[in-house]
Amino acid sequence: MRTSRTLIRLDVATKAHHGAADAVWNDLFGEIGEAEYAAQLARIYGLEGPIEAALAYTPGLAARIGLRRRMRAGLIAQDLLALDLHPSQIARLPAFPIVPFSSVAEALGWMYVVERATAIHHRLREHVLALMPHLEPATTYLSAYETSIGSRWLELGEAIERVASDALGHAQVIAAAGEAFRCSREWMQRARTPLTRRVG
16 A cells, blocks of 8 residues: 655654554453443543544644544444443543644644554454454444545545645654644543443
8 A cells, every 4th residue: 555755754753652552452452341442432532522623623624634534533422322321421521631733734743643543443343342242333433444544544644745745844743743642642541430331
């Protein structure tokens, strides 16, 4: 699959963050239960929902890359409902505090971090369903990119390549990605809200 040199350079420049970012998902490749899976989705919902809103309000970003088909927070909410969380519980989940992005370059750096995690979603979905086949209705988020991850990753790489066509743009994307990795890691470590099933 063709990819952009800029995206490869971004991978290299942020490599120090990859291990901690992957550990957030790799921890689920064990004997997990519904509670652990639901808690992970809740943390991701609290992170990705606000990021998606910030992306949507970034001037000029929608002209650079398709946003609507990348919005997946609604799928997480759907999965949490399938896991018997009440809508009011979902509405009260902690949300990541994020300020609007100042530029397209900054927004794409954050998008890179969010999108990078999708590479592991297919394997994680298979693992979850191997342990708990009845949870298939609660895996729409993990399967969102099942048939299009390559094309969407390529589209993101091309968008970053256009924005980071000079040294300044490249530096802005790298700085934003680094900040996104750090903030995401801190959020996932502290946003551990106990979840209970709805009754009746």
